[in-house]
Amino acid sequence: MTRAGRWIEDATTRLNEVIVSRPRTVVVAFLLATAVFAGGMTAVETQTNPTEGFSEDLPEQEALDAIENEFDEPFTAETERTQLIHDGNDVLTREETLTMLRLLERIDSREDLHMSSANGAATAIAGTIDPSAETPAEMRAAVAGATDAEFRRVVRRLSENPGFSAAVSDDFNPTEASASTTITVIRHDVPQGGADLQSIQTDVRTLANDEPADIRTFGTGIINAETGRVIADSLLIVMPVVVVLLLGFLVVAYRDPIDLALGLFALLMTLIWTFGFLGFSGIPFDQQQIAVPVLLLAVGVDFGIHFINRYREETVQGYDAVPAMRTAANQLAIAFVIVTVTAVFGFGANVTSGLDPIRNLGIVSAVGIVFTFLIFGLFLPAAKLELDRLRERYGVPEFGTTPIASEESALGRLLAVSVSVGERAPAVFVVLLLLTGGAFGAYGAGVDTTFEQEDFLPPEEEPGYVEYIPEPFAPSEYTVTETLSLLEDSFSASQDASLTVYVEGPFEEDHALEALAAPTDDPPDTLAVGEGGRAETTSIVTVIRSHARNDEEFAALVARNDLNGNGIPDRNLERIYAALFDSPAASDAGRYLTDDRRGAQVEYTVESGATQSEVSADGRQQADRYRYAATATGQIVVFDAITAIIFDSAIQGLVLAVGLSGVFLVITYGVLEGMPMLGIVNVFPITIAVTSLVGTMRFLGYPLNALTATILSIAIGIGIAYSVHITARFVDEYRENGDVATSLRTTLTGTGGALVGSMLTTALGTGALGLAITPVLGDFGVLIAMSVFYSFVISVIALPPALFLWDRLRSGSPTAETTAPVEPTGDP
Known part of the structure; x- marks a missing residue:
């Protein structure tokens, strides 16, 4: 020694x-x-x-947070929002729509649930039938007063509305005016020191369980x-x-x-x-x-x-x-x-x-x-x-x-x-x-490396040993994983097969919209899912084109300011935005362009079967092609x-x-x-x-x-x-x-x-x-x-x-x- x-x-x-x-x-x-x-x-x-804490300080998460904070995202579950998932054989019938509106009416009557607004298929239908209907009670009355034929015509007309399409499942049939699942999102305006979201969503779940239809409550509070x-x-x-x-x-x-x-x-x-x-x-x-x-x-x-x-x-x-x-x-x-x-x-x-x-x-x-x-x-x-x-x-x-x-x-x-x-x-x-x-x-x-929210949640089917566990050790019943599976199966286009690019720039400038649309022409492989190898996107540009098809006056305004005739205005953009945000398409426009015209998001459809790493790499490559500062984000990229x-x-x-x-x-x-x-x-x-x-x-x-x-x-x-x-x-x-x-x-x-x-x-x-x-x-x-x-x-x-x-x-x-x-x- x-x-x-x-x-x-x-x-x-x-x-x-x-x-x-x-x-x-x-x-x-x-x-x-x-x-x-x-x-x-x-x-x-x-x-x-x-998953809290895993994405902190990531640029991709910061971009996603900016999107959630700055854009009007009516069908995503955020901190102060509750999703109502209506599931059945056909939830776009008049009777099923009335059921959802009746539930919203009951929630709205409860002051302790602090409901400030609700957006979904049922509210979109009611608002189209009677544009003056603002409360759930008024919306229910409008739907109740409509005929079956009028009801179906409204649903068919809404099939071209991106917001309505995002609220109905992939099996939506505009001809039959039917779908198996819809999402309605409630916003809660909770005052400082008021009830926490978890207790609010628990009470909403209790009300939903009282309805005869299969309506599930989902959100951050339920997950937590x-x-x-x-x-x-x-x-x-x-x-x-x-x-x-x-x-x-x-x-x-x-x-x-x-x-x-x-x-x-x-x-x-x-x-x-x-x-x-x-x-x-x-x-x-x-x-x-x-x-x-x-x-x-x-x-x-x-x-x-x-x-x-x-x-x-x-x-x-x-x-x-x-x-x-x-x-x-x-x-x-x-x-x-x-x-x-x-x-x-x-x-x-x-x-x-x-x-x-x-x-x-x-x-x-x-x-x-x-x-x-x-x-x-x-x-x-x-x-x-x-x-x-x-x-x-x-x-x-x-x-x-x-x-x-x-x-x-x-x-x-x-x-x-x-x-x-x-x-x-x-x-x-x-x-x-x-x-x-x-x-x-x-x-x-x-060895593989993964990060998925499902890793932290209970399995959809409980292990066999659980049924033999006596009280008080027996676990609770869980619904989150089953609900997530329903969302993934019913809303695959919006749940998994998409990527978002958050773009920051002065979008009042002439040619700003042309710069926003240009990168869609020759995208990376996993984003080239459109005709001719183009990207399939949804953005403020697609909202403008969609509203122009349904409104002749707005179409004329766009045409007067479209110098190259491609449907994208090149000047007087603030006037274009003002008309758009003052129209029935305002809610759709708010999803893709901020009120200060400084931020925009472009949603890309992703090739089916592409891996998380492939999509993320192509998303980052695509973001680099934008004229303005752009960040690829979304759950795929963050994860x-x-x-x-x-x-x-x-x-x-x-x-x-x-x-x-x-x-x-x-x-x-x-x-x-x-x-x-x-x-x-x-x-x-x-x-x-x-x-x-x-x-x-x-x-x-x-x-x-x-x-x-x-x-x-x-x-x-x-x-x-x-x-x-x-x-x-x-x-x-x-x-x-x-x-x-x-x-x-x-x-x-x-x-x-x-x-x-x-x-x-x-x-x-x-x-x-x-x-x-x-x-x-x-x-x-x-x-x-x-x-x-x-x-x-x-x-x-x-x-x-x-x-x-x-x-x-x-x-x-x-x-x-x-x-x-x-x-x-x-x-x-």
């Missing part, structure tokens, strides 16, 4: 001496800290908007309400399973009710500290954060099993409690610090992400790991000593005092097999493992931008976690033991484990998404603990006897037994997330469990040959092994 290493060891020994000599003081201090953090738990806020229930239901399903699994393994590992209670109390303290930090820091608890308590419980169990197991290894040899705890604490302290720091690097690497939810997950999980180390590294041994003294004073018997595995046990012999195998040809095994890991990594480089950031975050987090962990371990082993190459040996197994995980993800079809993108760096943070614990124990044994094979066998039969227990608890505990309601959490749980298993198995398999090779390289002889204890002095 180096001089610096001895100084660090002496400092650690002095700290551990405080723990074993003044355990009661340590226990009281931690209990007081727990009380403080418990106060912070009351300030924890739940983030119910599933169900997302909140998803978070609560997922926790209610997952956490009891995690607790039961961990409890089962703790019973096997501890085999003593008092030790078991102590371990569970330490886990509870970890959660209190972490959630208290959430409250004090103001970081919201969202769906991603559900993974944090599961991870911390799994890591805490790992620490607890190691400590109790190492303590028992000393007590079974006849040592008293204090000397046994002193030895266990001294041997495990450095290993715990190394594991904690590398876990912080792994979890904390996500703080570099450009997405707030992933960054917050990195912060909270990294802080939680530090809390776990403090509680299990300082509080647990002190509390264990105090409890053992009380047991001895009151004569309480011990029920389990032996470690999990020994050299003579079947588990010990199984774990030691890799020592015999790795000793024969270590270089060959190391090269073979490197090639295997490289092959997995090369294959896994093609594609987020997807790119997710992939960058995953790779950046992985590289950062591996790099920081490797540098830290090299420095640590160099300073402590004078053997820096042990740091490289430590990173070797986890690197292979992560590349194997990525290859498995691609093979099984798991994509990198908003949560699984963190899996690579988190796998480093969790998985490296196995190689660190094995290496740390190996170094201690190697100091004593100087023989690699003997040291490895002792390590794998002693520490290896504890690693098996912690691997099972961590894998099954985190794997319980697979039962979560939302797919993104389920995928994350399965992959974490898989990464833990890979990390353990590969550490047991890869470390023995790597350590044999390390020793032979150190000694400069392919067969050099010493039989007497040595004091290593450093790498060559």
Whole structure:
């Protein structure tokens, strides 16, 4: 050991001496800290908007926000709007229209629902029948007074109206005047301090359910309400399973009710500290954060099993409690610090992400790991000593005092097999493992990256196990995903197959409209869906042309100012706009041109089957062709931008976690033991484990998404603990006897037994997330469990040959092994 290493060891020994000599003081201090953090738990806020935070500061999202704020978008669900989705065989009959208008009348009569306006197929029909009808009651009276023939003529006439077309489903038949689905959007003028949108939309849903027709309520408030229930239901399903699994393994590992209670109390303290930090820091608890308590419980169990197991290894040899705890604490302290720091690097690497939810997950999980180390590294041994003294004073018997595995046990012999195998040809095994890991990594480089709102929502069909979940753990009924599917199926043209370009410029200038229409002539492939390879667009230009066909006076005005005869006016544009906005087409014009004439949007129809990345790339290329400043936006483009950031975050987090962990371990082993190459040996197994995980993800079809993108760096943070614990124990044994094979066998039969227990608890505990309601959490749980298993198995398999090779390289002889204890002095 180096001089610096001895100084660090002496400092650690002095700290551990405080723990074993003044355990009661340590226990009281931690209990007081727990009380403080418990106060912070009351300030924890739940983030119910599933995609909020992912698109913040993106230019594409800023353009989309500008569109939603500046344009009159009557059929989109925004913050203060509620969608009523009317579904049936034919919802454009007079009777079904009256049903919708009657519902609007009931909503309008409720002052607490703050309805300021409503736009949809029913209101458009009523407004055409009687242009003077303004309230839902007047509109209902107008429709009720119309004949069936008059009603159908109005619907046929409205078929050329873009606003009406956007409000009816794709199967709209203008000849039969029929459609299976319509959308009506209600605007709410909620005063400052008034009711929140969630409660308003819940009340609207209650009114809609009273109607005989199938009218669904949809909007931001409904999504947030169900997302909140998803978070609560997922926790209610997952956490009891995690607790039961961990409890089962703790019973096997501890085999003593008092030790078991102590371990569970330490886990509870970890959660209190972490959630208290959430409250004090103001970081919201969202769906991603559900993974944090599961991870911390799994890591805490790992620490607890190691400590109790190492303590028992000393007590079974006849040592008293204090000397046994002193030895266990001294041997495990450095290993715990190394594991904690590398876990912080792994979890904390996500703080570099450009997405707030992933960054917050990195912060909270990294802080939680530090809390776990403090509680299990300082509080647990002190509390264990105090409890053992009380047991001895009151004569309480011990029920389990032996470690999990020994050299003579079947588990010990199984774990030691890799020592015999790795000793024969270590270089060959190391090269073979490197090639295997490289092959997995090369294959896994093609793993998909996605970002979809549906990832955060419950599946349309509940998993089969849900029906067997008893109350009060049974989840709620959800409608959001089913409603989204209905919208996607019924309104495919407006839901998915479109892209928007937001254009900023002075649109009163002559030729401004020509400049707006010019880029449609030769668009990129995914936008060339019109005749002759032109783009199929909807904009203020198409609204002007449409209104000119229906209004002779307006058509004459356009013709007088159209210099080249293409239907697009080239001068006196402000006069054109004034006439347009003072006509029945004003609502359509307001969708595509702002009141100040400084902003316009152009909607493009997209080639069916085009991928998100293809559409986004072509949209950005098309935006660059505009004369004025233009930005491609829309859900497709925003989600594609987020997807790119997710992939960058995953790779950046992985590289950062591996790099920081490797540098830290090299420095640590160099300073402590004078053997820096042990740091490289430590990173070797986890690197292979992560590349194997990525290859498995691609093979099984798991994509990198908003949560699984963190899996690579988190796998480093969790998985490296196995190689660190094995290496740390190996170094201690190697100091004593100087023989690699003997040291490895002792390590794998002693520490290896504890690693098996912690691997099972961590894998099954985190794997319980697979039962979560939302797919993104389920995928994350399965992959974490898989990464833990890979990390353990590969550490047991890869470390023995790597350590044999390390020793032979150190000694400069392919067969050099010493039989007497040595004091290593450093790498060559």
